[in-house]
Amino acid sequence: MYVAVKGGEAAISNAHRLLADRRRGDRDVPDLRIDQIAEQLSVGVDRVMAEGSLYDKELxxxxxxxxxxxxxxxxxxxxxxxxxxPRFGYTQPIDTEDMLVERRVSATYKDLPGGQLLGPTFDYTHRLLDPELAHDKQVDKPVTREGEHEKVVRVSSILAQEGLIEADGEMPEGRVPGDITRDPMEFPMERDTRLQALARGDEGFLLALAYSTQRGYGMNHPFVGEVRIGEVELEFEVPEIDFAIPLGTVQVTECQMVNKFKGSAKVPPQFTRGYGLVFGQSERKAMAMALCDRALRAGELGEDRTAPAQDEEFVISHADNVQATGFVEHLKLPHYVDFQAELELVRKMRAEQAKAASDAFDLAAE
Known part of the structure; x- marks a missing residue:
């Protein structure tokens, strides 16, 4: 018989103590401070904020x-x-066209209003380990942004001036945006709730799906209309007064993918949009999100759904890494009774199969 491990609370308490010890590591190495993580592992911090749905670098x-x-x-x-x-309310929609841009690149236009801003990026670095980073090397003084804040027009707005891209999505009058953190998800989903789920989705999963659309599983031929990173101001509307109150700024990454659309009986040939928006500097996630968003619009645009990335229920139901972790890691919990039942069933099936083979052999011998 299989017997559960003894120990109970004492074993769990000791496991927690051991975990704390492993977390601290070698006591001869200085303890890692929160501000060090926030400032020097900022991309990881941004991912946790984005997929945790909480903008707070320190937390x-x-x-x-x-x-x-x-x-x-x-x-x-x-x-x-x-x-x-506590939930006090909702901020006003942010205007990313009014973003204080730190990085902004487009793969569709070389010369565009506002220019290309490379900003902080790995795109042009050599993928070679830098041994100098292994030492406490002091870098030069911090780089500061110069110049005034200028409004940078979106690439999609340039295409819209010629009528070559579908209109930007507008919420129907009086419709309250969905909130997947409060209401259970139901399929089919409206695009606003679907984008919320994608924004919280696991970067690796969405990246794999986005890659699949480029390899033929979704028939997408995308162009990066624009990726921009910068600070946007949040405003909160208070019922007691008749104007919105600024709360501060947050850093976001926005991506607009541009995809060719052959048109239909009602719609002329034009470009369509895929959209991604996430907290912090998370270009790969925003781009993957935009590719998946466009793939999931296949039904809306009259395209055949033939690929996993176009299946809304498949994508959204499996994109959440917290849910996925729960389902996978729960397999570590005791399943002794279930396994015993299956063990007995397999033994019985094998015995029946052996008996049937023996009976067949006896008949053949006769």
Whole structure:
């Protein structure tokens, strides 16, 4: 018989102590501070904020430290904390055209209003390990942005001036946007709730699906209309006064993918949009999100759904890494009774199969 491991609370307590010890590591190495994680592991912090649906660099850094660098565990911690916070209301929609742009690149136009801004990027670096980073090397003084804040027109707006791209999506009058953190998801989904789910979705999963659309599983031929990273202002509408109050700024990454559309009986040939928007500097996630968004619009645009990335229920139901982690890791929990039942069933089936083979052999011998 299979017997459960003995120990109970004492074993769990000791496991927690051991986890804390492993988290701290070698005591001769200085303890990692939260501000160090927030400032120097900022891309990981941004991912935790984006998929944890909570914009707070300090809390995301704390979660990364507590999770020993396991970003999905850190995302789980942030989401759990988020559920304890009061909800005061919703901010106004942000205007990314009014973004204080730090990085902005387009693959569709070389020369465009506002110019190309490379910003901080790995795109042009050599993928060679830098041994100098292994030492406490002091870098030059911080780089600061110069010049005034200028409004940078979107590439999609340039195409729209010629009528060559579909109109930007507008919410129907009086419709309240969905909120997947409060209401259960139902299929088919409206695009606003679907985009929320994609924004919280696992970067690796969405990246794989986005890649699949480029390899023929979705018939997408996308162009990066624009990727931009920068600060946008949040405003909150208070019922007691007749104007919105600025709350501060957040950093976001926005991507607009441009895809060719052959048109239909009612719509002339034009470009269509795929859209991605996430917290922090997360270009790969925003681009993957935009590709998946466009793939999931196949039915809306009268295209055949032939690929996994075009199947809304498949994509959205499996994109959430916290849910996926729960389903996969629960397999570590005791399943002794279930396994015993299946073990007995397999033994019985094997015995029946052996008996049938023996009977068949006896008949053949006769």
């Amino acid at each position: 995301a850094a704390l979660a990364i430290k507590q999770a020993r660098g396991d970003l999905i565990e850190a995302i789980f911690l942030v989401r759990a904390y988020r559920t304890t916070l």
